[in-house]
Amino acid sequence: MLYAETAPYRVHALHVSGGHVLHVEESGHPDGIAAVVLHGGPGSGSSPLLRRFLDPARFRIVSPDQRGAGRSQPRGSIVDNTTDHLVADLETVREALGIDRWLVVGGSWGATLALAYAAAHFGAVTGLLLRATFLAREQDIAGFFQPRDGEHAEAWTQFAAVAPADQRHALLPFLARGLAADADTARRLALAWWRWESTLATGTLAQPEPSGAALDAQVDRYRVQSHYLLHRCWLDAPPLLDRCDRLPVVPTLLLHGTEDRICRPEASVAVHGRLPHGRLRLVEGAGHDPTHPAMAQAMVETLDGWSS
Known part of the structure; x- marks a missing residue:
């Protein structure tokens, strides 16, 4: 169901503010459709699994480790580490890699960051695939x-x-x-x-x-x-849900498992209510795990469709 694991063809160490050095991997097709895959957490770090939902023959897959996460350095650092920093870092990555616009894929906290980024830099986004959206409300x-x-x-x-x-x-x-x-x-x-x-x-x-x-x-x-x-x-001024009015009118799909016990499906329902152009699919029986067969199938089929 998932695509085979592929090794990165290029690895970057990008210096940003606060002494942070971002670990960024590129995999898939160098001339493919640009897509950035945002990991969860915050702090979890990227993994080869997260890019296996995208066809490596069609996508140029960018996998950044956020500040303090994964193989970015210094790992675990909370100095100069806020959502605004992460949003700015994504623009740094995009520009450093010479990408004009890209598809943004994120799950859990990755979906949170995707929404915050797309609201701030809507001109750089070609589409949004958001799994198990977390709104960071109280x-x-x-x-x-x-x-x-x-x-x-x-x-x-x-x-x-x-x-x-x-x-x-x-x-x-x-x-x-x-x-x-x-x-x-x-x-x-x-x-x-x-x-x-x-x-x-x-x-x-x-x-x-x-x-x-x-x-x-x-x-x-x-x-x-x-x-x-x-x-x-750092997402309560304004709340993330209120930022949805700024999102670009691009292909947007919200996926959420009906049995998710970490990020409740109500969050994706709320976001969908603010996005007339977006689609919502509640995946029956799936929880928070992206590898649940029904969830994995939904993600792969969507990304295949967007790349055809």
Whole structure:
């Protein structure tokens, strides 16, 4: 269903403000349709999986690691690291690579950043494919750190147990402080966060669990993510939903799994209500995982159609 993994044909190290150096990969066809693929998190970093939804024979695929994420340096840094910085960085990447306009593909936080970027630089966007859109509203952020019942009750209890009982009402600030503390504390909290997120994303706890260098990477990831979430991703003035009025009239598809427990489908429904030219598809049975067969098929078929 997905395209075969392909190695990048070119790798860039782009210096931007605040001492950050962005790791950017180009793969696919050098003369193909330009498409930038935005990873989630914030802080997760790109991966070969994210470009496998695009036909490498048709697309020139640009995969940037955002500030503090993936192989960008310094990893885990929250200095000069805000949404406005990331939006500006995308323009830096586009111009450095000599791209006039490009298709923007993003999932979860990647869809958030795609919306913020397209609203600010609408002339540079040829289309938007947005999966599991996250609006970074107070209710979107708080919902992730609130108790769950039913099938996720036990997983929630284990996650919340990392904090003293009197601090579980403010779990995000507690986690943010701990991720900036000593290494052992940071690793313990990062692993707890990873377990909770993994369970919500797929319904089961993924194996194997990260350890060693992989766990240290998760510490950096969640340090960046908590930094963003504590500040509502700097997207409340104006709210991201209100910025949709500035979006370009280009092919736009919102995909959202009906069973997504991390980013609720209501967010994509709300965005669709602001985009008369956009299309919304709720993917029955899919959760947050982009590799769910129905979600993967929807993404591949859409991108194939846009490239034909």
